[in-house]
Amino acid sequence: STFSSVIVITIAACLIIAGFVGLTALSLNSVVADLPQYQQDFNARLADVSTMLAPLGVSDLVSTPPSLDFGDVLSFGVSSATVAGDMLMFLFFVGVLSFFMLLEVPAITDRLENRFGRASDTMQSFSRMIGYVIDFIVVRTETNFIHGVLFGGFLGLIGVHGAIMWGTLTFILGYIPFFGLIIAAVPAIFLAWLQFGVPGALAVIFVVCVLNLLVENPVYSYLAARKFEMPALIVIFSVIFWGWLLGLVGMLLSVPFTLMILLSFQLSDELRWINVTLGVNHLFEDTSGKSKEPE
Structure with a gap:
């Protein structure tokens, strides 16, 4: 039955999310435990930079740098974890809401068909456009998952601490267009520099570029039934606006929110x-390539 299917899917999703959260928490704990070592590595890297710059006569710029207290970094991490906890709580309520919405889908469909008719243009357009938004979210999630697994796997392979956490961060921030993947890569690059010096940082940067080229282009295009192309200006404005309105959650969901608004415009003859x-x-055209013209 529909109810049993929804229950099974919801439980499976919760177990998967709980597993990722548990692994990420363990990864975070290992990073926190190594903070004193990171402090020593940071001082050693600065000394190396000072030595390299000495022949150029600019070593004084880093000979007495402002000290970086990793205790402050820990405090920032704790506050960030609090924000992440609030976000997870928000996502939990979203999940509960989605659960009940899935239960209501058959009834809502019947009501819409009774109101507009099964074969009406409005009903067909609405179903097609809702399917488009859902397809975008699914494809974006699949792409982020592949990106996060590959990036986290590479970091774990070369020995960067907290690889699972950085992979999870890549998966989450990948929903933010243009900026998310770059932001997610910065901590891993910094940690690779601390552990392995410039070669380690360059290796991570190289892999980030390769993954962006491979995952964000051919893989994303392969998973997508069509290209989800929106003008870059609209995407950037969406990230800024929804981020200002709803914070991090708004940035993560900026494109789906914007697509829903554009969908409502497309269904309105006046808008x-x-x-x-x-x-x-063109985003809302049917598979035959013909869009619904204004009457």
Whole structure:
């Protein structure tokens, strides 16, 4: 039955999420335990930089650098973990809401069909566009998962501490267009520099570039039934606006939120011109390539 299927899917999703959270927590604990060692490594790396710059006569710039107290870093990490906990609580309520929404889908579908008719243009357009938004979220999630697993696996292979945590961070921040993957890579690059020096940092940077080229282009295009192309200006504005309005959660969900608004414009004869002006009306065209023209 539908109820049993929803129960099974929800339980499986919760178990998977709980497993990732547990592994990430263990990875975070290992990083925190090694903070004193990171302090020593940081001082040693600065000494190496000072030695390299000495022949250029600019070693004084790093000979007495402002000290970086990793205790302060820990405090920042704790506050960040608190924010992450609040976000997980928010996502938990979203999951509960999604659970009940899944139970209501058959009834909602019947109501819409009774109101508009099974074969009406409005019903078909609505179903097609909702499917498009869902496809985007699914494809983005699959791509982020592949990216996070490959990045975390590489970090673990070369011995960077907290590899699981950095892979999870890549998976989560990958929902933020353009900026998310870069932000997620910065801590891993810094830690690779502390552990292995410049060669380690360069190796991680190289892998980040390769993964961006491979995962974000051919893999993403392969997983997508079509290319989810939106003008870059609209995407950046969406990230800024939803981030300002809802914080990190808004940045993560900026594209789905924007797609829902554009969907409502496309369904309205009076507002469809906005999508045409923005150049996004093609996103909601049917599979035959014909969009619903204004009446």
